[in-house]
Amino acid sequence: MKKWFSIALVTMLASSVLAACGSSTNSGSGSTPAASSTPAPAAKPADKPADKPADKPAEKVTGKVSVYVGFQEDHAIAAMKQFTKDTGIETEMVRMSAGEILAKVRAEKDNPKADVWYGGPADTFVAGMQENLLEAYKSPVAAKIDAKYKDPDGYWSGIYAGAIGFASNKDFLKKNNVKAPEKWEDLLNPAFKGQIVMANPGSSGTAYTMIYSVLKVLGSEDKGFDYLKKLHPQVQQYTTSGAAPGRMVGMGEAGIGILFAHDIIKYQEEGFNTIEMTIPKDGTGYETGAVGIVKNAKNKAQAQKFVDWALGVSAQELGQTVGSFQSLTNPEAKNPAKAIKLAEINTIKYDIVEAGKERQRLLDKWNKEVKK
Incomplete structure (x- = not known):
């Protein structure tokens, strides 16, 4: 009896399975299944990556980015090559002075040709920001940068700092039996008439930094402009580039140059042993070199990657390989040994926002x- 009951039970189960299979086949061949309020079954574990994009690895950004660069060309070229090596993103670069970059970005605002503005004093970036020419981007790397070296909303972030100094040709000093200038007033020495070179502040961020600094050192705008009017006859030439006066002094084409100290050191290291550097003891200004994204950049993802990279340690330390001697803003980056330490010289309180x-x-x- 037990054996018969087992056989009967197996037969009944088999019949149930066949009936279920037949029902499933019929519903798939045109008959309408009964409506159900039961939710669709959850995705299988194998399907989760497709249903949860956040779990995917970040997509690698490729393509190209166009950059307007505001520091010396050898540094700029090395930076573009290193960025491509580090990220795989190709670059197009145009090197100009900061004032020229501002003018070009302004002229192209309806159809931007550049994605990134890289280098040059931050007050020029502030001026661009006021004209709605820059796009805010808070890079995660910017969190490491001191607040005084960046815009709180991410329109620009500082990558280096450098003070204004004087470059003097030693042969000129010896021939005229004069000392290298140590204060701003010293530049008015009659022996220096027609022997001073500086950049035009309209094209050069360096020269504008110098002008703003003079106004602060002398205590007022009126006193500062009175000084600049007296300085004008002493000036032999206003160059387009802020760094050019250093080379002119090194080659003996001028007696005195006004430019950033890190550029003076660069020329000294390149072999211009005739250059003597002094920093104004009565006070000097300094730039915060910056990086930012151009408004309506066509390659925004690539531009953001560039900003992240520019604020990082490897990008900031790269300048040392081509003889750049700015102080760096990333506290994890190692400053060049010969960089001027702002804490060790008499600097003014340089208000970047006001200057811009x-x-x-x-x-x-x-x-x-002044320049009538």
Whole structure:
């Protein structure tokens, strides 16, 4: 009996399975299944990666980025090569002075040709920000940068800092039996008439930094412009590039140059042993070199990758391989041994935001009252 019951039970189960299979086949061949309020079954574990994009690895950004660069060309070229090596993103580069970059970005605002603005004083970036020419981007790397070296909303972030100094040709000093200038007033020495070179502040961020610094050192705009008017006859030439006066002094084409100290050191290291550097004891200004994204950049993802890279240690330390001697803003980056330490010289309180907002007005005044 037990054996018969087992056989009967197996037969009944088999019949149930066949009936279920037949029902499934019929519903798939055109008959309409009964409506159900039961939710669809959850995805299988194997399907989860497709349903949860956040779990995917970040997609690698490729393509190309166009960069306007505001520091010396050898450094710029090395940076572009290293960025491509590190990220795989190709670059297009145009090297200009900071004022020229601002003018070009302004002219191209309806159809931007560049994605990134890299290098040059941050007050020029502030001026661009005021004209809605830059795009905010808070790079995660910027969290490491001191607040005084970056815009709180991410329109620009500092990558280096450098003070204004004087470059003097030693042969010129010896021939004229004069000492290298140690204060701003020393530049008015009659022996220096027609022997000083500096850049034009309209094209050069270096020269605008110098002008803003003079106004602060002398205590007021009126006193500063009185000084600049006296300085004008001493000037042999206003160059387009802020670094050019250093080379001219090194080659004996001028007696005195006004430019950033890190550029003076660069020329000294390149073999211009005739250059003597001094830093104004009565006070000097300094730039915060910056990086930012151009408004409506066509390659925004690539531009963001560039900013991340520029704020990182490897990018900031790269300058040392081509003889750049700025102080670096990333606290994890190692400063060049010969870089001027801002804490060890007499610097003014350089208000980047004010300098940027007042830039065009002060340039117009300089053109009208000084360089007539």
